[in-house]
Amino acid sequence: MTSDSVRLARSEFVSKDPGARVLITGGVHGDEFEPMQAIRELIARFEQDSLQLLRGSLILVPVVNEMAFLRGHRAADDGKDLARTCPGRDDGSVTERTAAALSQLIEESDYYIDLHTGGTEFSVFPLAGYTLHPDQNVLDKQRAMAIAFNLPIVWGTAGNLDGRSLSVARDANVPAIYTEYLGGAPCSDDGIAAYVEGCVNVLMHLYMLKGESPASRVSAIVEDSRTGSGHMQVCHPSPITGYFHPQVSLGDSIEAGQSLGWVSSILGDNVIDVPADRDGIVLVLRTFPRVRKGESVGVVLDGADEYQKEIK
CATH class of the missing domain: 3.40.630.10 (Zn peptidases)
Structure with missing residues (x-):
């Protein structure tokens, strides 16, 4: 040492x-x-x-x-x-x-x-x-x-x-x-x-x-076993730098294409939705509103249909 x-x-x-x-x-x-x-x-x-x-x-x-x-x-x-x-x-x-x-x-x-x-x-x-x-x-x-x-x-x-x-x-x-x-x-x-x-x-x-x-x-x-599974920080990247407004809660069931939330620019003149990329439950959700472009806003865990109701 x-x-x-x-x-x-x-x-x-x-x-x-x-x-x-x-x-x-x-x-x-x-x-x-x-x-x-x-x-x-x-x-x-x-x-x-x-x-x-x-x-x-x-x-x-x-x-x-x-x-x-x-x-x-x-x-x-x-x-x-x-x-x-x-x-x-x-x-x-x-x-x-x-x-x-x-x-x-x-x-x-x-x-x-x-x-x-x-x-x-x-x-x-x-x-x-x-x-x-x-x-x-x-x-x-x-x-x-x-x-x-x-x-x-x-x-x-x-x-x-x-x-x-x-x-x-x-x-x-x-x-x-x-x-x-x-x-x-x-x-x-x-x-x-x-x-x-x-x-x-x-x-x-x-x-x-x-x-x-x-x-x-x-x-x-x-x-x-999919490559990169478990790497939470790369999931659902924000399309712009701005303010994240979640539209779901932790543990919610969600379908592919449904909004996790939307990101607005500083002035609010550019608002972009962030859709879920798969069916599943909301496993991780950004709680700190400021988000930079490319940072994760959340993670959806799939393969979970049989227990979604039990864990909410």
Whole structure:
């Protein structure tokens, strides 16, 4: 480790009995607050012994991207998205060095959970996701972890996206999931509670905590192997820079061609509709009105007809 390397602030809990090493992170993006608070609550529970590991070890990192958090922004002041920068480099910019530190922790782990939200610009329907890993054993473990986390949607997507925390896990054959829960700037108490419970659920699934699994809230398991699936930021790009007016709500059923919303120019003299490109449900919706040309205004999850009514 060089003198300029980043060391991520973390808490580690170790059982007297050997077992798996689990890493849970929040704050890969500095404007995603529920994960940070959920992990702080987990730390407090383990420190107070209201949660006790049966075996193995647990590393909890509330805020991976501290520089971005202090800016109240998705990225640090070098402008790099940490979730596109992994595995990073020890002699690079602050984000590259942070990515290198995160990547090392992932590679040293046996299981990984990365908690996210839509940040200050988007809201995301609660989901647990994973990459469609080429190793069937890893894939099966990831799917089981995502189901155990117990959010409404379980979403497996193409494993060919690089630069991410999960791509580091993919390359190291570390079973890993990520989660999303709302966003839009307010810190949701429901989101914090769901994340604390979800992490506990996965640790119980791995036989690292005592307890009974709750009734399942999973309404759908969708796996999409199409190239680029899961890359939310490229979906439904805005045709112009301006002001986004949504015409749907998160979780709504929508048909191809139906309006997600419209974008107006600064003066309002140019208004362009953004139609859905497929049938499905509104999985992600822009909540921050200012939008630049090419930025996403939302994501529609297809293959979901059988459960649309259940999750709204």
